[in-house]
Amino acid sequence: MKIFINFGKGFMTTGKTTKMVLFLFVINLLFSLILAVPMYNSLKNSLGASEAGNRMVESFDYIWWEEFRDEAQGLETTFTPSIIGKGAILTNLESLIQMRFFSAPPILIGFGLLYIILHTFLAGGILSTFNQDEPRFAVKEFLQGAGSHFLRFLALMLFSWLFLFAIGAFLHNAILPIIDDISSDSYSEVIPFLLMLALNVIAFFLLLFVQMVFDYARIKAVLEDENNVLKATGKAFRFVFKHPFSTLGLFYLIFFLNIAVTVIYILVKETIPQSDVLTVLAAFFLQQLFIFALIWIRCLLYASQWELYRYLK
Amino acid sequence: MFKKYQAFSFFLALLLFLLPAASQETFCKQIANYTMDVKLDTEAKMIKATEILSWTNDTGYSTNELWFHLYWNAFQNNMSTFLTEAERRGRSVSGFKKDDWGYCRVESIKVVANPYFQEYDLMPFLEFRYPDVENLYDQTVFSARLPNAVRPGQTILLRIEFESKVPRPISRTGVYKDYYFIAQWFPKIGVFQDGRWNCHQYHSASEYFADYGTYNVRITLPSTFVVGTTGEHREKIDNRDGTATHHFYQHSVHDFAWTASPRFLEYTENYEFAPGKQTEITLLLQPEHERLKDRYLNAVKNAIKYSSLFYGDYPYSTATCVDPAYNSRSGGMEYPTFFTGGAYFLTWKGIPRPEGVTIHEFGHGYFYGLVGTNEFENAWMDEGFTSFLDTEVYYTAYKEPLYNRSFFGIPVTFKDVKIPIESDGISSHRQTYNMDVLQRFAWEFLEGGSYGANSYSKAELMLRTLKRFMGEDIFARMIKAYSQRNWFKHPQPRDFYTVVSEFAGRDMSWFLDQFVYGSDKLDYAIGKISSDREKKPEGWFDGEYIKREIEANRYQSEVIVRRLGEVKLPVEILVVFEDGNEVRETWDGQYRWKRFVYQQPSRVQKAVVDPEFKLVLDINRTNNSQMRKPNRLAPFKWVSNWLSWLQHALEFFTILGG
Numbered sequence: 028m029k030i031f032i033n034f035g036k037g038f039m040t041t042g043k044t045t046k047m048v049l050f051l052f053v054i055n056l057l058f059s060l061i062l063a064v065p066m067y068n069s070l071k072n073s074l075g076a077s078e079a080g081n082r083m084v085e086s087f088d089y090i091w092w093e094e095f096r097d098e099a100q101g102l103e104t105t106f107t108p109s110i111i112g113k114g115a116i117l118t119n120l121e122s123l124i125q126m127r128f129f130s131a132p133p134i135l136i137g138f139g140l141l142y143i144i145l146h147t148f149l150a151g152g153i154l155s156t157f158n159q160d161e162p163r164f165a166v167k168e169f170l171q172g173a174g175s176h177f178l179r180f181l182a183l184m185l186f187s188w189l190f191l192f193a194i195g196a197f198l199h200n201a202i203l204p205i206i207d208d209i210s211s212d213s214y215s216e217v218i219p220f221l222l223m224l225a226l227n228v229i230a231f232f233l234l235l236f237v238q239m240v241f242d243y244a245r246i247k248a249v250l251e252d253e254n255n256v257l258k259a260t261g262k263a264f265r266f267v268f269k270h271p272f273s274t275l276g277l278f279y280l281i282f283f284l285n286i287a288v289t290v291i292y293i294l295v296k297e298t299i300p301q302s303d304v305l306t307v308l309a310a311f312f313l314q315q316l317f318i319f320a321l322i323w324i325r326c327l328l329y330a331s332q333w334e335l336y337r338y339l340k
Numbered sequence: 341m342f343k344k345y346q347a348f349s350f351f352l353a354l355l356l357f358l359l360p361a362a363s364q365e366t367f368c369k370q371i372a373n374y375t376m377d378v379k380l381d382t383e384a385k386m387i388k389a390t391e392i393l394s395w396t397n398d399t400g401y402s403t404n405e406l407w408f409h410l411y412w413n414a415f416q417n418n419m420s421t422f423l424t425e426a427e428r429r430g431r432s433v434s435g436f437k438k439d440d441w442g443y444c445r446v447e448s449i450k451v452v453a454n455p456y457f458q459e460y461d462l463m464p465f466l467e468f469r470y471p472d473v474e475n476l477y478d479q480t481v482f483s484a485r486l487p488n489a490v491r492p493g494q495t496i497l498l499r500i501e502f503e504s505k506v507p508r509p510i511s512r513t514g515v516y517k518d519y520y521f522i523a524q525w526f527p528k529i530g531v532f533q534d535g536r537w538n539c540h541q542y543h544s545a546s547e548y549f550a551d552y553g554t555y556n557v558r559i560t561l562p563s564t565f566v567v568g569t570t571g572e573h574r575e576k577i578d579n580r581d582g583t584a585t586h587h588f589y590q591h592s593v594h595d596f597a598w599t600a601s602p603r604f605l606e607y608t609e610n611y612e613f614a615p616g617k618q619t620e621i622t623l624l625l626q627p628e629h630e631r632l633k634d635r636y637l638n639a640v641k642n643a644i645k646y647s648s649l650f651y652g653d654y655p656y657s658t659a660t661c662v663d664p665a666y667n668s669r670s671g672g673m674e675y676p677t678f679f680t681g682g683a684y685f686l687t688w689k690g691i692p693r694p695e696g697v698t699i700h701e702f703g704h705g706y707f708y709g710l711v712g713t714n715e716f717e718n719a720w721m722d723e724g725f726t727s728f729l730d731t732e733v734y735y736t737a738y739k740e741p742l743y744n745r746s747f748f749g750i751p752v753t754f755k756d757v758k759i760p761i762e763s764d765g766i767s768s769h770r771q772t773y774n775m776d777v778l779q780r781f782a783w784e785f786l787e788g789g790s791y792g793a794n795s796y797s798k799a800e801l802m803l804r805t806l807k808r809f810m811g812e813d814i815f816a817r818m819i820k821a822y823s824q825r826n827w828f829k830h831p832q833p834r835d836f837y838t839v840v841s842e843f844a845g846r847d848m849s850w851f852l853d854q855f856v857y858g859s860d861k862l863d864y865a866i867g868k869i870s871s872d873r874e875k876k877p878e879g880w881f882d883g884e885y886i887k888r889e890i891e892a893n894r895y896q897s898e899v900i901v902r903r904l905g906e907v908k909l910p911v912e913i914l915v916v917f918e919d920g921n922e923v924r925e926t927w928d929g930q931y932r933w934k935r936f937v938y939q940q941p942s943r944v945q946k947a948v949v950d951p952e953f954k955l956v957l958d959i960n961r962t963n964n965s966q967m968r969k970p971n972r973l974a975p976f977k978w979v980s981n982w983l984s985w986l987q988h989a990l991e992f993f994t995i996l997g998g
């Protein structure tokens with residue numbers, strides 16, 4: 028019940044601060060557009076005045092793409108058919124869980140890192156917006172809040188990387204060799220497949236768990252003005268272990284909401300042919316709506332956890 | 341005693357060979373005939389066998405030595421030519437323990453008395469040979485000096501005892517758990533050709549070459565094992581000691597490979613691939629792939645049906661397809677009437693697996709099997725023709741495959757991204773076209789990638805270009821004639837040239853030479869298109885000053901076609917005007933460019949060089965067309981898709997931040 032009450036409260040809070048979500052969305056869009064410009068030029072130059080352009084509007088010209096891929100440099104190497112629709116989500120999921128982003132083009136790694144740091148900054152704004160008697164979004168207060176929590180949040184982020192690194196190192200150095208051993212003596216690919224899948228699922232859930240604990244650490248830092256990062260983290264762990272059902276329950280409720288929205292997006296997106304200006308625009312707006320929804324859900328997670336934390340304290 | 345024994349052994353040998361050979365009509369001269377009694381010791385992973393070889397000198401030359409392959413000695417140490425070359429290609433073996441290495445050792449070798457020869461022990465006269473690479477650690481070829489020459493038309497009979505250690509899986513051979521895949525495993529005589537022995541060392545990037553003959557093989561192994569081999573399974577005798585002896589027989593083939601495992605699911609079906617023509621299909625499936633049974637069987641059926649149609653009726657009475665065991669490294673390989681596919685337990689509609697590899701390996705039954713290409717020396721005439729065959733059959737029997745990628749080991753298809761037949765091989769050709777020429781010994785390519793891209797991709801693309809250049813009907817008759825005329829003949833490139841020229845009605849070496857012996861690129865492009873209003877006449881014309889004010893309602897258009905590569909082929913050009921009018925041109929492609937000028941009531945809308953996509957070897961297809969107005973939506977559409985991926989990525993990765 029606690030879960031649903033606080034989910035509801037969080038939902039209301041996020042609803043009231045939708046302007047903030049819009050603000051965050053615009054930042055995401057602008058940031059991405061910086062890279063989209065060179066990508067647009069690459070595509071434009073490669074397609075030129077060729078009929079391949081027509082074929083790329085009708086559907087996908089595989090022969091053109093192979094030519095593009097064989098010449099691709101840097102950012103261009105990320106343009107593959109596997110970023111279409113569901114592929115985009117699966118690609119990102121895989122590169123997060125398997126830490127494949129290290130093999131991304133350097134410019135993308137740099138940008139990603141910058142964005143993560145920027146978002147750490149913004150998280151301070153999000154939480155300080157919620158930390159009002161009547162949550163209301165105003166850019167000035169938002170940025171003030173963001174600024175005042177930034178260093179602590181940055182430290183928390185680096186600290187969380189330690190955990191992630193430890194988890195990654197453990198899975199990679201202790202568990203993976205065991206799976207490799209089993210694989211090299213297995214009758215078929217089925218067992219290795221299942222073991223690898225399980226490992227990925229475990230890695231993902233541990234990753235989410237660390238995220239959740241550090242969410243509470245950030246909430247604690249803002250709500251109780253806790254300056255000591257170690258203390259905040261320790262208390263966040265204690266809080267989560269003290270209330271495992273409500274914290275995890277709330278987290279996974281919102282996590283499954285995220286999945287539901289993603290699945291709906293994929294299904295709707297697949298029905299849009301993107302073969303003329305109208306449908307291309309329709310797909311574009313749908314994509315933006317999806318990103319907006321994801322950011323909204325991220326804020327919902329913060330707001331609900333915020334409410335839960337206050338409720339349980 | 342001696343004479344008696346001699347007479348007896350001759351009689352025995354005569355029985356062994358003549359009886360089975362006479363019992364069935366063969367398709368060709370049986371040059372190298374093997375009768376083998378084989379015992380597989382699954383404890384020691386050893387094969388002990390007796391091989392009785394009858395070899396006929398079918399040439400006009402005499403020879404006083406015999407050359408043999410001992411392929412498995414490539415796996416007896418890391419200094420062999422095979423493993424040295426494999427290491428250079430980045431495929432070194434590592435972690436081989438004492439029992440993992442494999443070898444083939446001749447224990448005894450004797451001439452058996454027959455009307456031409458007396459009994460004679462050849463053991464003292466064996467010598468390892470290095471015809472390609474002087475490498476004293478390599479023991480993959482040996483010769484035996486004979487007391488007297490084998491003259492043209494004579495047959496020599498040998499009795500060879502040998503012992504082979506089955507290696508850990510390597511290069512389509514070996515044992516993994518209880519799965520055995522046994523190929524290139526016995527002392528195998530080379531090919532005596534033009535007065536010389538054609539018997540190359542075992543190379544990492546090369547396959548095989550042998551003469552045709554009859555294989556009569558008895559294999560004894562634990563009775564729980566299911567066995568699959570080249571040819572027909574004649575009988576299984578239970579030895580009542582936990583072992584069984586299987587008898588296999590096949591004439592008119594040039595190799596014999598086999599597999600054994602107690603885990604195989606075995607399915608056998610008679611298949612009528614053309615009216616009155618049938619063959620027995622056997623599928624040996626891994627139990628984990630049971631749900632792929634129909635996909636495999638349908639692939640074999642489609643392969644037989646369409647290969648028969650395109651390259652001549654499949655003549656053998658059996659076709660055995662093996663689904664290779666995991667980690668066995670035996671997938672995707674061909675042997676006469678016997679081949680391995682390859683599958684992953686998860687596969688969906690649109691993913692050409694296991695179909696692609698199954699069709700390819702069956703297809704080798706033509707250009708490796710029936711035609712008997714020398715794979716050491718003319719790899720492209722086997723791999724290239726077979727790659728061509730597999731795509732032709734696949735695209736006839738199935739829909740275009742879809743782009744797919746695996747996420748977490750689960751393949752995912754992208755329904756909007758269809759893979760057209762023209763794309764097969766072009767990417768690898770583009771990256772290697774100037775590294776090598778097609779016609780080269782398999783181990784003499786710059787690198788493994790170039791061997792593959794030339795032998796498989798470039799040759800396939802050349803055939804597809806030739807098909808579209810000659811016209812589909814003529815090509816279809818030509819390629820079938822090439823196949824059928826050369827069955828059991830070991831053709832050379834010139835034999836292919838002859839058939840192509842015959843069907844084209846003119847010498848085609850100018851076409852083929854550019855690809856077979858050349859390493860240039862083929863790339864035509866539209867250089868420029870433009871359309872302007874016809875100019876108004878102005879100035880002195882025959883002493884009269886004219887200045888016309890009225891705008892002409894016609895347009896002067898120019899199309900420039902360029903040849904960016906060195907390969908010269910005649911090409912067509914399509915020019916489309918905005919009013920829908922179309923003009924077709926042809927250009928011999930000899931000079932670097934050509935300009936076409938038009939006066940038409942409307943502007944040029946687009947120009948396309950090679951509009952029918954005949955020249956699939958063209959390494960840049962995008963520049964083959966130009967529209968006067970580029971499509972602006974295309975880059976926007978795709979950058980918007982890419983953008984949403986990036987936006988999602990950025991948002992998603994904040995899990996790592998806050």
Ligand SMILES: [Zn+2]
Pocket residue numbers: 700704723726
């Ligand atoms: Zn092949």
